[in-house]
Structures are given as structure tokens and as C-alpha cells.
Amino acid sequence: MWAWLEERTALPGLWRRFANHPVPGGPRLANVLPAVLVYLFVQQAVLGVLLAAHYSPSATDAWASTAYLNDQIASGWIIRGLHHYGTSAMLLAIVAYLFSLAVSREYRRPREMVWIAAVGLLIVTMALGVTGNILPWDEQGYWAAQVELGIMEQTPGGGALRTVVQGGAEPGNLTLTRLCAAHAFVLPLVAAALLTGIVVLGRRAQAKQAEEGTVRVQAFAAGQLLIDMLAMVLVAGTLVAVTISSHGSELFGPADPTSGFQARPEWYFLFLYKLRTFFEGSLEPIATMVIPGAAVSFLVVVPFVDGMAGKVGRLGVLSVLGLMLAGVVALTGLSLSQDANNESYQKAMAQAYTQAQRARTFALDGVLPQGGPAVFQNDPEYKVRALYDEHCANCHELGGLGGEEAPSLTDYSSREWLAALIRDPNDVRFFGGTKHDGMSAYTAQGNVVDEIEPLPDDQLDAIVEFLWRLQGESDVDATLAAAGQTLWDDEADCQNCHEIEAGAEGSGPNLLGHGSAAWVARIIRDSSQPDLFGEEAQMPKFGTDKIDDERLAELAAFIVRQRAPAATE
């Protein structure tokens, strides 16, 4: 059977070449890194295909489809999490590989191209991280894209470059389709080519070494293969542990161009983010382009620098690499510790997490086709607001919007609202826009014509406190309210028009429970009930044909919530 296959496909021969490959010096732990990189790359590719099977690269669908995979498909979050942390693992493995090559000086002839391919893989993997981070089109992705495209724009001819990459003057559908194509096709193909170069050219160099016969060799499958696979198992276990303990990759709320999200890049770009802060204004390109450009150029020419510098070469290369790594670590640490101690950043992040939680909970009911931020239309508050806009806003002002034909509902029936009403009920804020004019203004000076006694501020406060108690509020000043009740019955003579016994009818509305959700609901349903405004009622009735009981209760609660918003938040 092997012969049959060999004749037609050459596969058994290829396998033998793979398994019998001579490893100079026998199995070594230092040799595992290319194998780990191959494993991670293949895993990223498979996970990427699974993500692509559930992801919709459009500005309206990207967030919703990601949220669906992450929160509604069983194990979807594991796929996303493994893919997310897989990039970090690849970067760590590449950096470790570069250092292992540098320490053993294995970038010298004939391995120059292995080194350069590894440097290339480092850059391509970072590009994969940048593009992948943007795709979910959540707050993090959207704002990171703004920053990264902004940096791109600073390069010479960058304006045009940004327009091409972004697919237009503004980020949108074409941004995501283009970045998705780059992330899922172009960059992985380049990475695969570079990785193939690392493995094949590395083996070629090893084979050459073996031919020279100066070192002991052992077949790959006799020892190195098992060590390689052990390393893969350890890396896989770590990835699973990190993914599960962090519950996968973060997904913030949908991209909102107005939110002012405090974007930070992925951890492996924090050093560049921090570096930028040392170069203000026109010097900024030094941090975003000159220094990174110089560092990459140095990495590429390392094999040749070593050769030119003779005996000091190795030490020189190692110390520059060490300094670069120390710089990256220091800047990353600085960035992390400053954010940890930055109260406004921490507060903004806490808000962003809360917003993300709300958005993802609402997304469980499905997101309207208008796109990510439309998920907040699933908020019951949004629905009741729509109800309010439909039925109430024509006549009642709320938060500066709406008609003036009826009392303002801004801060409705708060202590301040009640006091202002008593002082001047016929102001346009209250009944000025209506036909109701039966109540006199109770000013501090009084009114001789209507025989209204002066009502000093302290008495007004007491009456308001009494009304506050009638409303059913809990934070009542009992003494003040009791004083208010005396004034109510006596001096101010409020009881002459307003009853406060349940169901009792007066010339003015019964004020028992005035301003409570139940009272508001009764007014909305029918304000002409005899114990309310009676025959003088002007507000249209909203019967069950217009608003059913459940929605009426929600609407009344919404109106009541408009007062003292500080206490409800």
C-alpha cells in the first residue's frame, strides 16, 4: 500500500523525509519554537474559519453577529477567546524565537533569511492583531481603528492611504469588508509563507550542518518530535486556562461615534501608545514612524551587522536587542500602571463595561437591522419613551422638548415644581397654556382682589412638605409636613378646593397621592373623573383602546421617574 501511494503521490517519501530529518545535537528544548509557531498558526487559521462562519463584516451587522456568537452560541466565546489569546501567544513565541536565534547567533550564514522571515512574521502577526481587533466593531475596535488610521494618515501621502484602507472618507461598511479581507486572506497567506520559510530554510541549514559531519545528529521523529508536541500541549493548555479564567475575549458595546470611549491598543501595542506621549505635536511621527521604523530596520540587518562588527558583533547585537526589549517592557509597564492609577480612565472603563453588559443583554432579543447602537431600542425605557413621544409630547414639555399647551413634566411634582406651581399656577410652565385658571397665585405678598393672604416662604415649604407626604414619598420631614397640614386646613385654606380623602370631590382635583404613579395613571386614563378635574378637564382621555393597563403603568412610572433623577440613578 505504501508503494502504491508512493508511486502516485510521493506522500510516504515526504513523510520519511520529515521524520528522518537529522537534528544536529539531538533533541533540544530550544528547537521547539518553530513547531509551536506552526501549531499556533494552524490553530488560529481553523479558529479564524469558525469565526468567519459566524461573522458578518458590515458596519450594521459586525457587532450584532459577534455578540450572537459570543453570547448565544454554546462555546462561541471559547472560539473567540482562543483566537484572541492565540495572537498574543504567537507574538510571545516569535519574540522568544528571535532571542533564541540571537543568543545562539543562528542568524549568521546560512540562516540570514530564517531570521528575516521571523522578523517579518512578527510584523505580520502584529498587523493581524490590529486588523482583528477592529472587526467586532465594538467600542474598542471602532476607536482603535480611529487611532490607527489616524497614525496612518500622518505618513507622507497618508490621507490617500487612509481613504483606500478605510474605503472612503468615513469608517463604514467598506472599512470592515476591506479589513476583513486583509485579516482573513492577505495577511494569513503572507504569514504562512514566512512561517514556511522559517521551517524549511531552518531545516535546510540543519541538514547542511549534519552533512558536514562535525556534530552528532538524531532523526527528528526519534526525539525532537515528542518534545515539540509536548511544548504544543503545554501551550494549548495555557491558552485554554487563560481563555476560561478570563471568560474569553472582551466584547464592548456597539461602536458609537459619539461615546468618547477611552481607547487603548492591545497590550502588545501599549509600548508604542506610551512612546507617543513623549513626542507632542509635530514631533509625533518620531514615535509613530521614525523609532518603530528604525527598530524594524535594525532587526532586519542584524545578521549583517554581526558579521561586519567582527568579534564584538554578538555582544553588540544582543545588547541592542536587550535594550529594545527592556524599552518595550518599561513602556508597557508604565502605560499599565498609569492607567491603573488614572481615576478618570478607570471610571470611564467601568462605565464602558456597564454599557457593554446592557448592550449584550438587550442583544439577546435580536438587534434591529439599523445596526449595533440600535440594540438600545430594546431597552424598555426606550419603548416607554416612544410611547411618551407619541401620546404626550405634543402638549407636555419634557427636558426642553415638547409643547406648552399643558403643564411641564420636567422634574414633575418635585418639591421645587410644587412650590413654583403654588406661587404661580397660571405660569406657562403649569396651567398657563390650558383653560384652567381657577387657582389663584399664592405669592409672598398675597392678593387683595382674590382675598389671598400672604404666603411666606416657610409656610410654602411646609405645605409643599405636606403635599410631598400626600404623594407617598418616603423622605418626609414629619414636623414640617404636620405644620403644612395645619396651614392646609386653616390659614392657607387649601382644603376649600382640594379634597385629600380618597374619592372625595372638590372644585379642584383631589390631591391624595398627587404626583404618584397611580395618580398620574388615573389622570392619563381619564382626567375628567369627578374627584380629579371633573367637567373642566381638558386633557384627552387615553382609554384601553389607546394604551393598555401594562403600558399605562410603564408610562406613568416613566413620568414619575423624571423627578429627582439623581435619586433613581
Add this chain to the structure above:
Amino acid sequence: MLAGAGARGVCVAGVTAAPAVSVLIHPLRTPTTSGSDAYIPVGKLAQFVGTTPVKVDLFSDTVDAWNRAVHVKIGSAWVRQDAEGQLVAMSTVCPHLGCAIDYDADNSKFICPCHDSFFSLDGGVETGPSPRGMDSLEVQTEGDLVAIRYQRFKQGTDAKEPV
């Protein structure tokens, strides 16, 4: 030696394979799309007088994986009065392979233009490949409002079974 490598290979592959299977079979375990099971109002009684069929479109709120949509067309139906004056509704989806069934007013019969199935006014197969007659839908009248419960049925089978 190879067994050891194989065991480790299975471990490493399992990290991706296990969640991959779970994710891929998600549609077998959880419905990913849903329309409405409720009766959908389609018009007033007066619109459906006589045995000549009237085509109505059915609108409903739907959920499609991550999207929900409000009031979108989910299907249509032919509505007419039968010989006894009872209102009947039939799906426009052909039971054969799902094409849209049209009405041929000249010959007073239904026709599926894709594969030439012909149906009588009461929905029975006259000629053509359709394995069963047109699928009837439940009709309800409340006052003078007519409502239809929209369902899709398995195609290509003799028996009418909801999908």
C-alpha cells in the same frame, strides 16, 4: 513513539475541535430563525367575498440569528370562500419544491410555473409533480377582521408536516 505523538496531537487538536463541534451544531439545538406563530391580520371580511382567490401578504416581527426585524413580509397566502361560504386560506409555497403558486384567472385554477403543477380552486392537485395539494393555513375571524396563522411545511412529502 508515534503513539505518544499521536496522543499529544489529539489533545492539541481537541482544544479547537471540541468547541468547533459545539458551535457548528448550534442550529440543530437552538432555533436561529423565528417568525410568528400567532394569527396575523390580513384584512376585512368584505375583501374576501366570492370563490375567486385573493392574494394577501403576511407581515410579522421576525428574529434571524442576531437580527430582529419589525413588521417584515414573511409570506403570502391565497384567500377565498369555498362552496359553503367558509373562508379558506392556502399557502403560496408549492409543496413540490417551494416555488410560488400563482392563480390563472382565465382557467380558474392555481398553477406553479416552475414545474407545471396545476391545482384546483380548492387546492387539490390536478396534474403535475406536486406530491400533495396546496397547504391550507388556519383562518380566524374576529368581528369583521380576518387573520391567518402562517406556517411553512416540509416540501416534497405526501404528508403535510410543519417545518
